[in-house]
Amino acid sequence: MMDVPALVSQAREGKPRAVARLISLVEGASPQLREVMAALAPLTGGAYVVGLTGSPGVGKSTSTSALVTAYRKRGKRVGVLAVDPSSPFSGGALLGDRVRMSEHVSDPGVYIRSMATRGHLGGLAWAAPQAIRVLDAAGCDVILVETVGVGQSEVEIAGQADTSVVLLAPGMGDGIQAAKAGILEIGDVYVVNKADRDGADATARELNHMLGLGEARAPGDWRPPIVKTVASRGEGADELVEALEKHRAWMEEHGVLQERRTARAANETETIAVTRLRERIADLHGDRRLTALAARIVAGELDPYAAADELVKGLTSA
Amino acid sequence: MMDVPALVSQAREGKPRAVARLISLVEGASPQLREVMAALAPLTGGAYVVGLTGSPGVGKSTSTSALVTAYRKRGKRVGVLAVDPSSPFSGGALLGDRVRMSEHVSDPGVYIRSMATRGHLGGLAWAAPQAIRVLDAAGCDVILVETVGVGQSEVEIAGQADTSVVLLAPGMGDGIQAAKAGILEIGDVYVVNKADRDGADATARELNHMLGLGEARAPGDWRPPIVKTVASRGEGADELVEALEKHRAWMEEHGVLQERRTARAANETETIAVTRLRERIADLHGDRRLTALAARIVAGELDPYAAADELVKGLTSA
Structure with a gap:
């Protein structure tokens, strides 16, 4: 049996191995799961959880990495949770793919975790919230939750995040894809990545049209911004952070953050x-x-x- | 509110409208659902339930129709339940497609019902067993449950039937498909339909090999037969009925029928x-x-x- 209080206090000190052990305990059906969750509870609530989602190929991992860099510049501790519902492998196998993340691996202010969901009861809904709690309790200021895949998992991730970012790329017919997958309803912030490519403006316009952003809204309503990025060169990452911080401030001002977190806790329960x-x-x-x-x-x-x-x-x- | 006892006794007399009303009551979440189920309970157990499954294009509806004809020749009352998990439409829309069934529509000894499952909690597992109970209580000797679709629904149907028939057709790469979908584990009887086409023997041989039918089995074990049919001309339908009756006799002899029905009732509960x-x-x-x-x-x-x-x-x- 693990010494849970010791692990938790080591995780608070930012020791990555303690964080990894805690996540392993909460991911599986460890007999100590409940003890861990009870120990974490009073330490949670400090992290801002951002979900990143989009079709394969839009550059989610690259964008996540660029966001990590932007938040690190601001002195924030960052947790990354990469969830791939279609992978039968856990942890390591996925990390190998994420070359873009490698620059952050040695940074003690960044904690990166890959997570497979197949085989878990309830998939993402089951394991991700608990891993988020660990990263939160470990003192991350921002937690980026990246989902690979489309459809149901994207809707689920929106339920887990404080702010949901939907990524698109030009020339992928993403507009229609997005509409199909229902992600037009879940984005708080939209990103057109690979904005140096042909068709980026058209994608942004199409998105703007589909979101009805030209239409009048009630004062105080959130109007999802569309941010153009070239994540591979880090371009637009600061603008994205600004858009996220604006959304966070808007949620706090209107009680939406508390509302979303309560709904999330209710679903989890x-x-x-x-x-x-x-x-x-x-x-x-x-x-x-x-x-x-x-x-x-x-x-x-x-x-x-x-x-x-x-x-x-x-x-x-x- | 419907007069449930009257409906049940009319269904016993073979009045199709009463059967249709009862199925509608048990399919939805009617407030009378429980009353209907309680009224049906003492009348059930007489029907032999046969599941037919296979990839699209193997000729499931045609085979079902040929089986209906063969059982009618033997004086049996037959119920047909066509389940299509992928169709958003209920009843009517599907029936229109089933031209092969049209010859049986005016036969009072045949009851045909199409059923869509989308939107039902638990899909097939939810609505089909209850419709089977209605057909059983209405005095059907045989109930043929046909599933369109592949994969999970096939495994589910196997759980609902006394005997599961898996259909294949030559030259469709069905062997590999079958293995993928796991239907090699669920067939009690296999049918190679369209047996007049090239490749029928090869498909049967491949199937024979994959099922390990050449291997030794313990005495008393069931060895799934492979029946060749040309359902569109009714060829092989009598052989299929014989194979089904053999399986039924084997199940009764070995207590398997009781065992399967008990497992089914447990799952349903x-x-x-x-x-x-x-x-x-x-x-x-x-x-x-x-x-x-x-x-x-x-x-x-x-x-x-x-x-x-x-x-x-x-x-x-x-």
Whole structure:
């Protein structure tokens, strides 16, 4: 068993190995998971969580790396969580790909973690919030959560982040892709990366049109900005940080940050509760109670709804 | 409100409109769902449920239709449940496609139902078993459950059927597809349809090899037969019925039928129980309890696991 209080205080001091161990404990179904989560709780809430998402090829890792550099210039401690729901491999395998991140690996003010989600109950929704809590408690000022992949995972990431950044690149038909994936509804800030390429202005215009940014809004409403970047050269990274800080200030001013974090905590609690109930039910497989109920259904003595009633009764008194 | 006992007795007499109404009641979340299920329970258990599955284009509907004809020749009442998880449309839209079925539409000994699953909690696992119960209680001797689609739905259908038929066709690279989808593990009977085409023998040989049918088995083990058919001309349908009846006799002899039905009833009960618990949790959204717990998490006073404990406690005492 790990010495959790010692690990937590080492993580607070910025020791990367302690952070890594804590994340490993919360990622899996460690028996110490609950102890870790309880120890982290009072230390969380300080980090600003930014989600970065977009189709493959738009330059998410490069943009994440450029953002890390920009935040480091401002003296911020930065955590990076790279989530790839499609990878069957954990940690190391992914990190190998992220060459752009290599410049930050030796920086003690940056903590980088890759995370695979396949095989976890509830995928990203299950493991990412807990890793975010570790990075938060470890004293990161900013946590960048990068998702590879499209669709559902992007909507999920939006639920995990304080601010969601949606990345596009010119000439990829991304506009239509974005609309399909529903990411037009989740972006707080949009980035047209690879802005030195042909078609960048057209992509920005199309996006502007689809977002209805030309339309009148109620005063006080957030108008998602579109930032043009060339992340590979670091261009536009400062503007992106400014856009993020503006969104953060707007959320604080309007109570949105508190609202989003509460909604996130509610979802997290709900997911854990559902998982726990499912596990209790799964435990009943092979249990005589469920088999006996099923046999009575087959015999025509009971219908499945009445059987479920008895099962739930049995569960909740357990 | 429907008069459920009257509907059930009309369904027993073979009135298709009563059967249709009952299925509509159990498909949706009708307030009378439980009353219907309770009324059906003592009338079920008489039907033999056969699942038919395979990639698009192998001729599932044609094969189903040929099987209906073959069973009707034997004086059996037949129910057909066509499940298409990818269709957003229910009933009618699908039936229009099933020209092959049209010859059976006016036969009072045949009941045909198409079913869409999108939007239902748990998809096929949710709605199909209940529709099967209606057809069973209505006096069908055989129920053919046809799934369009590949992968997960095929594995699910195998869980719903007494006997699972996996269909292949020559020259479609189906062998590899089948292996990928894991359907090599779920077939009790295999059909190579379109057996008049080039490559039918090769497909059968490949299948034979992949199934390891040449290998020795323990005495009493079931050895899945491979039946060649040309369903569009009804060829091989009688052989398929014979193979099905053999499998059914083997299952009865070895207690497998009872075992499978009990497992099915257990799964069904479990699904309903999980759905009910999820609904209870969903009801808590907007509930002050969950919001209050979430606010305490954001304030760092509570961790999500401790909050989930309180939530589950609250649920189970509700």
